[in-house]
Amino acid sequence: MINDKSHWEIPSSIDVEGFLTKYPPEFKYKIDHFYFIVEYLAKGMEHGDLDQNLGFINTSSVILQKRIKNYKQYLDHMLEHGFIRTDMEYIPGYKSKGYLISGRNKEDMTINFIPIQDAVSKRNRIKDNAKTIAKNKKTEKNYPYLTKWFNEKLEIDSQKAKLKLNELFPVETGGIRGPKIGTPSSHTKKVKAIYSISKLENLNFYYSVDDNVGRFHSNLTNIKKELRNYITYDSKKLVNVDIKNSQPFFSTLLFNTAFYEEKSENFNMYKMPSLSKVIGEESEYISLIIMLGKTLESTMNTSFSEYLDMVNSADFYNTIHTKLYPEQPFDRPKVKLMILIYFFSKNRSKSQFKKDFKNALPEVHKLFALIKRKNHKALSHILQRIESEIIIERVTKLISIEKPELPIFTIHDSVVTTQGNENYVSDVIKDEIKLATGLDVKLGLEYWNPGD
Incomplete structure (x- = not known):
């Protein structure tokens, strides 16, 4: 179990170091900034409605610029060399541009925990973790009868769950394919699912209640339906x-x-x-x-x-x-x-x-x-x-x-x-x-x- 939160959580199908070795940027950069953008998009896959937006994740320029002042240079570099793609759809006041990581669907995909090197990025991660903890505590205070069951007894058989993922999203032969018309790619769907498995496996629980409609969101509401068969409570x-x-x-x-x-x-x-x-x-x-x-x-x-x-x-x-x-x-x-x-x-x-x-x-x-x-x-x-x-x-x-x-x-x-x-x-x-x-x-x- 990963207890230290000063890590980037990056799907094993996405090789940032290999990309930067092959396509070194001409501007002065920090590798942690690339990891931040990749994690931001990948976790957007986890929580977003992939079918609604073909897997593209609508980004917030405010969030990106707050963490990376020259974030556009990073995005442009990744776009230029095909590491990410964009839907080019920007509607002022309604929709920001969507981005998609062009990774390859790997058979045994997992989440790699990569240590954060940059001091500022570490401090930001500590702040983010504190916000998550505060959000969880607020929900725990109002809904203790639901949150108390998110503990070490809630388990997932990650080995069987990952085998099921391989069955649901088999590796395609040939080159890297984009999404079929009207559907997100199998890689994007697999990234979403592997985050859900990893969080349960590492007891990384989250829960909150929607202020508008009162829905209780948690690890279980977000995990792919077929993977629920591998979840148990107290065995x-x-x-x-x-x-x-x-x-x-x-x-x-x-x-x-x-x-x-x-x-x-x-x-x-x-x-x-x-x-x-x-x-x-x-x-x-x-x-x-x-x-x-x-x-x-x-x-x-x-x-x-x-x-x-x-x-x-x-x-x-x-x-x-x-x-x-x-x-x-x-x-x-x-x-x-x-x-x-x-x-x-x-x-x-x-x-x-x-x-x-x-x-x-x-x-x-x-x-x-x-x-x-x-x-x-x-x-x-x-x-x-x-x-x-x-x-x-x-x-x-x-x-x-x-x-x-x-x-x-x-x-x-x-x-x-x-x-x-x-x-x-x-x-x-x-x-x-x-x-x-x-x-x-x-x-x-x-x-x-x-x-x-």
């Missing part, structure tokens, strides 16, 4: 109890007028004040709530019944696909992705799925569009906030009171526990959702380490 296998089609399920609350009434006994919009940051000023937020309530009062609730039936069916994604595309073969991952994009997209989006959804379910689309009128993130944030309120603030808190010795973790819309306790956790989730919303939920079970 016990784990099981994930998840809410089926969570966001479509919670979206049905939006069709109930009580959801927009401040005095409603059930969970309602007034219990989510943090969303005013997303929608705008608090007055605008309250106006939206009132407008939505009036819209529903003037609309026959039966017009939403078809959508409600879809959500409550045995297979929501298959049912809605059949409604929209009766002649096309069903592709579950594709349909799930289209639904999520629809919830997150702007009203002015011209996607074909949005048009088809609008034609098939006009009143449902009208309500969703009204919620996203001021800010397209509002709908997804409302749904995620409901999800967080249920899972983080109610379900896991109650479990920690009733069974304080039962290990529990969360992955957004699900609760992870040791196998043998899934029925108890399922009952708590069902009861708390019923109590808060009046809805009956369908749950799924995902057993980790099923073949061992």
